[in-house]
Amino acid sequence: MNNELCIGLVSISDRASSGMYADQGLPALEAWFTDALVSPWRMVTRLIADEQALIEQTLIELCDTAGCHLVLTTGGTGPAIRDVTPEATLAVAHKIMPGFGEQMRQISLQFVPTALLSRQVGVIRGQSLILNLPGQPKSIKETLEGVRDAEGNQRVPGIFAAVPYCIDLIGGPYIETNEAVIKAFRPKSAIRPKTGAQ
Numbered sequence: 001m002n003n004e005l006c007i008g009l010v011s012i013s014d015r016a017s018s019g020m021y022a023d024q025g026l027p028a029l030e031a032w033f034t035d036a037l038v039s040p041w042r043m044v045t046r047l048i049a050d051e052q053a054l055i056e057q058t059l060i061e062l063c064d065t066a067g068c069h070l071v072l073t074t075g076g077t078g079p080a081i082r083d084v085t086p087e088a089t090l091a092v093a094h095k096i097m098p099g100f101g102e103q104m105r106q107i108s109l110q111f112v113p114t115a116l117l118s119r120q121v122g123v124i125r126g127q128s129l130i131l132n133l134p135g136q137p138k139s140i141k142e143t144l145e146g147v148r149d150a151e152g153n154q155r156v157p158g159i160f161a162a163v164p165y166c167i168d169l170i171g172g173p174y175i176e177t178n179e180a181v182i183k184a185f186r187p188k189s190a191i192r193p194k195t196g197a198q
């Protein structure tokens with residue numbers, strides 16, 4: 001059985017996609033997954049402008065044609081006129097997963113008071129989980145990993161802790177993580193013996 005996780009990474013930024021500045025979203029996402037996953041994965045990346053129709057079309061392509069089990073967007077979640085990532089994500093959703101947006105705002109509030117300006121959502125389309133992350137490149141690691149105190153104890157769990165079990169439940173591959181980066185939580189009955197190289 002093919003246990004390779006397909007991850008769609010979508011950086012949504014007018015300025016990065018038009019070359020006004022270098023995109024830092026895709027490199028930050030790739031670096032995070034390289035550190036965080038020990039089970040096999042591959043990525044499909046897209047850098048696009050803040051255009052709702054284009055975002056919808058990209059999400060549909062990654063979920064339905066490329067077969068991505070997980071799609072992460074970065075950018076376009078704020079209140080500005082051109083910020084339409086949540087609208088595009090909701091437009092292609094089959095199920096809404098409000099916990100992801102709630103938790104990301106909880107995490108981000110530990111870093112910036114303007115976290116509540118992010119309208120980020122999590123949804124399921126078919127057998128794919130789509131999550132919106134803010135555009136600020138450092139927010140990628142912050143929201144996926146959560147907040148630790150000076151001693152390294154987890155204070156607010158990162159959203160990625162819940163992603164592997166969510167992917168199990170929608171029929172995707174069994175994800176194993178590097179626990180030094182993020183520990184996946186699963187109910188005892190759903191835990192399989194470790195196979196990845198920890």
Ligand SMILES: Nc1ncnc2c1ncn2[C@@H]1O[C@H](COP(=O)(O)OP(=O)(O)OP(=O)(O)O)[C@@H](O)[C@H]1O
Pocket residue numbers: 011012013014015016021022023024025026050075076077078080134135136137
């Ligand atoms: N893809 C990116 N690469 C590098 N930095 C980014 C990227 N997207 C956003 N940022 C930075 O994070 C800040 C907040 O992100 P936000 O998505 O609100 O950007 P924005 O101002 O709407 O960008 P844009 O005009 O490119 O769509 C930006 O001002 C920029 O400094």
Ligand SMILES: Nc1nc2c(c(=O)[nH]1)N[C@H]1C(S)=C(S)[C@@H](COP(=O)(O)O)O[C@H]1N2
Pocket residue numbers: 074075076077078079083107108111112114115116117118119133134135136138139140142143
């Ligand atoms: N972790 C984290 N979350 C964050 C931020 C941040 O710097 N770090 N920036 C906030 C700000 S200033 C805005 S406007 C919103 C929306 O950002 P976006 O439009 O780039 O998606 O995300 C918020 N969430």
